[in-house]
Amino acid sequence: MKIEINHQSVNMPSGISILDACKSANINIPTLCYLEDLFPSGSCRMCVVEIAGNKNLVTSCSTQITEGMKIFTHSNRVIAARKSILELLLSNHPDDCLYCDKNNTCELQKLSAELGVRNRNFSKQLIEKEIDKSSPSLIRDPSKCILCGRCVRVCEERQTVSAISFIKRGSQTKVTTAFDGGLNTSNCINCGQCAMVCPTGAIVEKNNIKDVLAALADKNKVVVVQHAPAISVTLGELFGFKPGSDVNGQMTAALRKMGFQFVFETSFSADVTIMEEASELVDRVKKGENLPLMTSCSPGWIKFVEHFYPEFLNNLSSCKSPQQMMGALIKNYWAFKKNINPRDVYSVSIMPCTAKKFEAGREEMITGGLADIDAVLTTRELAKMIDMFNINLAKLKPEDADDPLGEHSSAAKLFGVTGGVAEAALRTAAFLITNDDSQVHEIHEYRDLEGIKELTVTIAGITLKTVVISGLSNARLVLDDIKRGIKQYHFIEVMTCPGGCIAGGGQPFGLDKDRIVARMKALYQIDKNEKIRKSHHNKDVVKLYEEFLMHPLSQKSHELLHTKYKPRTGY
């Protein structure tokens, strides 16, 4: 189909929107409510364009191209309209950018700068609305909300949770939970995908930097930190590295500079998770009970099952997530080895995830009267702390993590991407079954961002039906199929966020696909370059079992590394 954009003739496939056509012609149109892959709502009006012969401007996100269409994306009329629309949105927006969590990362702020908004043309009609601080993961400030609906659509369509929705109407309209209660009264799973897409500061993570700074300043505390597999390939983006840069060594150095005494890698406990979970799979297959085995690394997914599919609770792996395993090992294994009173240990984790904040506070995550984890920071909070300490990440000499909880296989690094847990598990399972360690299984069927990836693996005559899921709308489809008896599996990997932890709710804001793909490729590159590529090759993990846990699923590992969940109510 031939169309004309800004006097340039271009060929486009029919049936696409003006916005998509412009995008493929490398013309950027500002948007506030648009979300890739979701049905356009056209509510923000920022993407209006002029079409020759049309009296009114049209929203490019929700208008399809037609043959011979002449589009003007940046005519005077269009720019003036966008500016007015923006000024109207700003008419009841608090002007507290300086104090806002989203300062410098806010799309509304960026657009105002782009469109040259320099004074207030519409008088301020600020409606004060109560800030919701009830969630351990997320903070909602409805007075900063521009009602674009991105959070509502992500929650409903991508995650099928619908914890939040629009209530009331007109000037009273508000995005909130059922009965306008706090997020903690709702069935919110804390995934933070809403925060990832929010164009303003209306939804942000609960900031725990203050707690960590206080611990770092406390001379009686031994502050240890672990960072998740997905952090090293995303943190760099916040410091000008190109997407997919691995800054593992620099991050470790930065953490030490800020005063963390010991730096560990969650990848170590991810290796432990593989040992435990693979054994659990074998055990369940042998007994023929509680199949399919479902992974339990993703705390959003766990809460999703608790709320919506309690009948599958027994199918969840009893393994705690790598974060919690590491926390339990730090206080109950490492501290004793180091002759440190576990009560003096302050355990921090850097996570790509807002749900991890909730998970760390769960009553199931207390071992021997001590919380496994004391504070969780997201990738974004870590970046803020690094800025606070004026550390130039690019100039740091890479450092290695501390022993013994800093050792990891590259299989554990794959935990950061959808399909990675399954791949890591199958690598170790293949060895367990065949006792042959000669080849590394690269499972390319798992290696993309598809939401549902099925694979039947046969290892030495044993057939395992597996499915890898990311995004809970996909999980719902699969669980419903299992309930109806249409599908049967032995092993299911679920990551709450579409794409996995590399696109988790604690990562740099935005869900730009190119960036997510770059992060995914980076993890697979790390795996390719690494010598130790299987969890059971991690020497320190082997040692941990030899000197402490004895063997996977031992009583000791049950005490420290396993847990159980129960049904949960909430609306």
Place this chain on the structure above:
Amino acid sequence: MLIIFPRIILTLFSICDIIHIVMLNTDKNGDCMSKQNTNITVTSLLKKFPKANRGDLIPILQCVQEAEKFLSKNAMMEIGDFLKLPLSKVYGVATFYNQFKFHPPGKYQIQICRGTACHVEGSSTILAALISDLKINTGETTPDGLFSLEVVACIGACGLAPVMSINGEFFAKLTTEKIKHIIQDFRDKEASNE
């Protein structure tokens, strides 16, 4: 390694034969959400909508409100379960429309007119006086169940502005002073009845 894994290796070999007959274990009767308090009236009302889908939400809300005089949390939860709609959506739709109430009506239902004529005559201060006297917001009911407060657009008595009605009885040419007395009279009446 072998110290740790012999158990697993043995197990895996022994399961080769049985793995084909492993049936996947799911609970076919599992219900999505455990209901807390089911309301008999609501349950029986819902039977009137055997083939209901999400498009029937508003008629169902109306039907339940007609019977119960308001929409309780439990009623909305049950409607959500019934239509397989998230509760945030049910609540979102219900709060969109003025016709739906979320508190049981008080013994004395106050309707304060906020139409144009009443507005010009200062009904906003009258409303503010009611809110401060009753200590409730519009759409709410006092904890003792005596008064509920509702804002209406125009009750067609512009000549009496500002005006309100309590259980159909009109009170005209209101002032904040008058409001105090009217409310107090109802309270006294209630006290003497007891």
